Amino acid sequence: xxxxTLIALxxxxxxxxxxxxxxxxxxxxxxxxxxxxxxxxxxxxIKVALVLPGSANDKGWNQExxxxxxxxxxxxxxxxxxxxxxxxxxxTIFRGYADxxxxxxxxxxxxxxxxxxxxxxxxxxxxxxxTSSDISQEPNVCSLQNLNNEQGFIxxxxxxxxxxxGTVAAIGGMEIPSIQSYIMGFEQGVDYVDxxxxxxxxxxxxxxxxxxxxxxxxxxxxxxxxIISQDADEAGLGLFEAVKDAPEGVYAIGSVTDQYxxxxxxxxxxxxxxxxxxxxxxxxxxxxxxxxxxxYKYGIAEGVIxxxxxxxxSDVLTxxxxxxxxxxxxxxxxxxxxxxxAQQ
Amino acid sequence: MNMKKIIKPVLSILLALxxxxxxxxxxxxxxxxxxxxxLVGAFGSKSAVAGTLVKTTTMxxxxxxxxxxxKCGLVNIGIEGQLxxxxxxxxxxxxxxxxxxxxxxxxxxxxxxxxxxxxGAIAGWLKNRFNASEMITTVMMNYIxxxxxxxxxxxxxxxxxxxxxxxxxxxxxARFPTLVPGTQLTIGILIAIIAVVLYIIYWKKTAxxxxxSVVGSSERVAAYAGxxxxxxxxTSMLISGGLGGLAGAAEVLGVQFKIMDGLSxxxxxxxxAVSLLGNNSGIGIMLSSLLFGALRYGGNAIQMFTSLPIAVxxxxxxxxxxxxxxxxxxxxxxx
Amino acid sequence: xxxxxxxxxxxxxSSTSILFGALGILIMQLAGVxxxxxxxxxxxxxxxxxxxxxxxxxVWMGAxxxxxxxxVTGLVYGFCTITMKANQVVVGIALNIFGEGxxxxxxxxxxxxxxxxxxxxxxxxxxxxxxxxxxGILMVILLTVFLYxxxxxxxxxGAGEYPKAIDSVGMNVNRIRYLSVVAGxxxxxxxxxxxxxxxxxxFTENMxxxxxxxxxxxxIFGRYTAVGTWLAVLVFGAGEAMVYRFQAxxxxxxxxxxxxxxxxxxxxxxxxxGHKGNxxxxxxxxxxxxxxx
Numbered sequence: 002x003x004x005x006t007l008i009a010l011x012x013x014x015x016x017x018x019x020x021x022x023x024x025x026x027x028x029x030x031x032x033x034x035x036x037x038x039x040x041x042x043x044x045x046x047i048k049v050a051l052v053l054p055g056s057a058n059d060k061g062w063n064q065e066x067x068x069x070x071x072x073x074x075x076x077x078x079x080x081x082x083x084x085x086x087x088x089x090x091x092x093t094i095f096r097g098y099a100d101x102x103x104x105x106x107x108x109x110x111x112x113x114x115x116x117x118x119x120x121x122x123x124x125x126x127x128x129x130x131x132t133s134s135d136i137s138q139e140p141n142v143c144s145l146q147n148l149n150n151e152q153g154f155i156x157x158x159x160x161x162x163x164x165x166x167g168t169v170a171a172i173g174g175m176e177i178p179s180i181q182s183y184i185m186g187f188e189q190g191v192d193y194v195d196x197x198x199x200x201x202x203x204x205x206x207x208x209x210x211x212x213x214x215x216x217x218x219x220x221x222x223x224x225x226x227x228i229i230s231q232d233a234d235e236a237g238l239g240l241f242e243a244v245k246d247a248p249e250g251v252y253a254i255g256s257v258t259d260q261y262x263x264x265x266x267x268x269x270x271x272x273x274x275x276x277x278x279x280x281x282x283x284x285x286x287x288x289x290x291x292x293x294x295x296x297y298k299y300g301i302a303e304g305v306i307x308x309x310x311x312x313x314x315s316d317v318l319t320x321x322x323x324x325x326x327x328x329x330x331x332x333x334x335x336x337x338x339x340x341x342x343a344q345q
Numbered sequence: 346m347n348m349k350k351i352i353k354p355v356l357s358i359l360l361a362l363x364x365x366x367x368x369x370x371x372x373x374x375x376x377x378x379x380x381x382x383x384l385v386g387a388f389g390s391k392s393a394v395a396g397t398l399v400k401t402t403t404m405x406x407x408x409x410x411x412x413x414x415x416k417c418g419l420v421n422i423g424i425e426g427q428l429x430x431x432x433x434x435x436x437x438x439x440x441x442x443x444x445x446x447x448x449x450x451x452x453x454x455x456x457x458x459x460x461x462x463x464x465g466a467i468a469g470w471l472k473n474r475f476n477a478s479e480m481i482t483t484v485m486m487n488y489i490x491x492x493x494x495x496x497x498x499x500x501x502x503x504x505x506x507x508x509x510x511x512x513x514x515x516x517x518x519a520r521f522p523t524l525v526p527g528t529q530l531t532i533g534i535l536i537a538i539i540a541v542v543l544y545i546i547y548w549k550k551t552a553x554x555x556x557x558s559v560v561g562s563s564e565r566v567a568a569y570a571g572x573x574x575x576x577x578x579x580t581s582m583l584i585s586g587g588l589g590g591l592a593g594a595a596e597v598l599g600v601q602f603k604i605m606d607g608l609s610x611x612x613x614x615x616x617x618a619v620s621l622l623g624n625n626s627g628i629g630i631m632l633s634s635l636l637f638g639a640l641r642y643g644g645n646a647i648q649m650f651t652s653l654p655i656a657v658x659x660x661x662x663x664x665x666x667x668x669x670x671x672x673x674x675x676x677x678x679x680x
Numbered sequence: 681x682x683x684x685x686x687x688x689x690x691x692x693x694s695s696t697s698i699l700f701g702a703l704g705i706l707i708m709q710l711a712g713v714x715x716x717x718x719x720x721x722x723x724x725x726x727x728x729x730x731x732x733x734x735x736x737x738x739v740w741m742g743a744x745x746x747x748x749x750x751x752v753t754g755l756v757y758g759f760c761t762i763t764m765k766a767n768q769v770v771v772g773i774a775l776n777i778f779g780e781g782x783x784x785x786x787x788x789x790x791x792x793x794x795x796x797x798x799x800x801x802x803x804x805x806x807x808x809x810x811x812x813x814x815x816g817i818l819m820v821i822l823l824t825v826f827l828y829x830x831x832x833x834x835x836x837x838g839a840g841e842y843p844k845a846i847d848s849v850g851m852n853v854n855r856i857r858y859l860s861v862v863a864g865x866x867x868x869x870x871x872x873x874x875x876x877x878x879x880x881x882x883f884t885e886n887m888x889x890x891x892x893x894x895x896x897x898x899x900i901f902g903r904y905t906a907v908g909t910w911l912a913v914l915v916f917g918a919g920e921a922m923v924y925r926f927q928a929x930x931x932x933x934x935x936x937x938x939x940x941x942x943x944x945x946x947x948x949x950x951x952x953x954g955h956k957g958n959x960x961x962x963x964x965x966x967x968x969x970x971x972x973x
Binding site: 056057058059060064067068170176201202203204205206207209210211212213215216217219220221223224235236238239242246263 | 686690693694697784787788793794799805875879880881882884885886887889920921924925927928929930935936939
């Protein structure tokens with residue numbers, strides 16, 4: 002037992018030793034702690050960090066932000082990101098980036114609100130920007146509210162118009178506000194069409210298990226649903242496996258990006274949500290000194306939420322129905338229709 | 346104490362780092378840069394050391410939890426669930442009970458211990474009463490606990506003005522006082538060390554510890570010797586679960602200050618490796634906790650300041666565990 | 681519509697990957713080698729299956745590729761646990777972490793970080809099920825015969841129950857264990873490949889989502905027999921199927937309470953039918969000839 006203890010001690014020492022051994026260079030690359038005055042700095046001086054709750058490659062919520070960061074990088078800014086960040090590390094990672102002089106730090110999701118509010122006062126030179134949130138705190142916490150409720154609403158309208166069976170469904174991943182908003186929006190969209198359509202909804206409880214979404218979709222199809230939508234990131238791809246083998250007349254509605262490719266012929270359209278674009282805009286605003294501590298809303302009116310092409314499913318809906326959808330979107334954009342959200 | 350015994354584990358760590366370096370090089374990064382970032386990230390500054398110690402705290406509790414059951418011959422794979430239940434009860438006590446700090450903190454710790462203990466004891470009871478293997482029941486109860494916490498933070502204890510499924514923030518009187526100002530380091534680490542000391546005393550000095558270890562080596566012998574096996578099993582699961590619950594309490598009271606769905610990301614499973622790597626001894630668990638704490642915390646730094654994806658860090662962690670355990674256990678396998 | 685048969689179909693579909701995982705674990709554990717690392721093995725199987733299918737355009741080649749890669753993984757696992765006699769639980773845990781790391785890293789290297797579809801050729805449906813479902817059921821029967829009616833099966837069980845006896849009749853315990861570990865790993869890998877190539881036709885990061893642990897529980901619950909394991913897996917599958925039905929029917933119970941069902945059901949079933957588990961006596965204990973046991 003003693004020997005084992007000794008060994009463990011040595012292991013730790015070895016680790017620390019190799020630290021000293023190769024640590025002489027210091028982390029000079031990341032420590033140009035330039036607190037470049039926030040206004041009108043040139044792009045190359047501005048460093049942008051993105052903190053993701055999930056995997057950057059999840060083909061959904063996190064991927065959208067990651068793609069946004071790539072766009073920001075192409076615009077000439079210096080970028081970095083952390084993915085799969087644990088709840089206990091939110092503050093640590095925020096502080097870490099701020100310590101290294103990052104100018105804009107994105108926390109991708111409502112769950113980062115508390116961390117931003119408590120870290121921000123210590124780092125007045127860093128702008129903390131939370132997506133899917135409506136918080137703001139002077140002078141350096143702002144938020145980008147991408148309106149998932151509007152996204153769900155359009156999907157609901159499309160589904161209610163396209164259904165032949167009178168039953169439609171939506172599947173969410175984890176039951177968190179952004180997803181709840183989508184589901185709530187979907188139900189409101191179906192109600193808005195007001196043609197007696199029933200909307201069924203479910204959550205599978207996670208974002209990586211595509212099999213669960215597939216089986217849930219099959220259960221909905223058994224229940225008589227013929228138009229099914231999803232908002233479950235990578236797991237949502239399971240929906241397309243379910244409609245692939247489904248009887249004639251069953252269609253999927255994709256989400257976040259145009260998901261037509263996932264199952265050509267069976268994807269009616271997709272309710273898109275381009276939060277990455279909003280992030281790129283925010284960084285440009287920062288560069289010109291216009292990004293202030295407030296909540297920026299990004300919905301249909303701002304072009305962040307929209308509807309993808311119908312591709313080869315164009316004849317599922319009549320032209321009048323498509324016009325109705327476009328009118329509805331215009332009404333949401335103009336504020337004539339207000340969609341309730343889980344995030345207010 | 347010959348040189349061989351010192352050199353071997355050092356070599357296995359180096360070997361792990363070497364194989365890791367190849368992986369890193371294949372992904373297209375400079376391994377030296379990566380290792381430097383990791384070590385600077387884990388030990389390079391005051392706040393880095395503090396962060397590493399905060400992770401170490403959690404690792405100690407989960408490690409002790411696994412070790413306690415293991416020494417009684419039980420395999421507790423349910424530390425994750427016990428951590429969630431402990432976190433939940435301590436959060437309830439920390440949010441809804443108003444007391445001055447000197448009483449409030451101990452109360453929250455007791456609540457955390459109780460939460461995990463109940464969850465562990467259920468598995469112990471199922472084993473005694475129905476002969477249900479604790480390996481199955483604890484795995485299943487992990488899921489039940491995490492879903493139960495998810496249910497609680499989505500409904501009954503959801504923060505009033507917030508939108509995200511999480512509880513209210515805990516009262517200030519329940520927060521662990523900070524040890525080093527300006528860092529995350531709290532008295533949590535001291536509580537963990539006290540737990541280690543009690544753990545050592547229990548197994549080395551008390552009759553209960555001796556009897557329990559007899560049960561651990563052979564239930565039949567223990568029964569012959571008149572040791573109440575069933576009572577030992579349930580006690581062991583109770584305390585093991587309680588220690589797991591304290592890990593959750595330490596996260597809630599010392600790090601996160603609220604409870605949410607993502608309270609833990611597999612800490613409970615780390616506990617298994619921490620304990621076995623430290624040969625289930627108090628000091629061993631403490632040292633392997635430090636190693637795991639450094640890997641976890643240093644891993645954050647890698648992904649923040651290099652473009653290496655977190656997945657490569659998982660590979661690195663697995664290699665270190667593998668190479669250390671493979672070599673160490675080859676030299677002395679017997680208990 | 682919601683007929684009994686439809687329900688059974690979901691039960692079998694959603695439990696097949698776990699069945700393969702459990703049967704693989706069964707062989708390994710009967711031979712005396714504990715495997716808590718099935719989660720990682722399944723992930724590696726799921727990933728290599730997709731890679732193989734993507735390169736060759738043929739799902740069978742994908743499955744073959746998954747078998748080869750998980751076989752090699754098993755060989756490494758055997759080397760660590762049998763030859764090097766490392767603690768089997770720790771190696772298993774390390775394998776789980778490794779599996780998540782390596783599959784995610786390679787997935788990104790091979791398929792890139794963009795959101796393009798990465799669909800590959802997948803298994804076809806014959807009658808109500810995919811082909812692997814039938815293979816799984818066939819395997820339950822074959823394994824039962826193999827383990828209890830053949831000399832080879834007897835040797836495997838002997839290696840796990842009383843290795844000294846096997847050794848005393850001049851057979852190599854570790855060789856039997858190696859073969860069992862490699863064969864078991866390949867079957868576990870097939871379970872992973874069923875996840876990515878059976879119902880689905882793509883890989884997602886961390887897609888195994890705890891099925892490896894469920895499979896381990898199923899082996900113990902099934903009292904170390906192939907048929908018992910199958911029944912245990914079906915109990916869990918029934919719970920999963922209930923989740924989908926309840927949610928589809930919108931019965932107004934909180935989601936999380938519904939999601940708990942499969943796990944709760946398993947605990948209750950274990951309590952009701954668990955009784956004396958008959959695990960191998962030498963499970964988890966490395967064998968070395970010179971050491972007096």
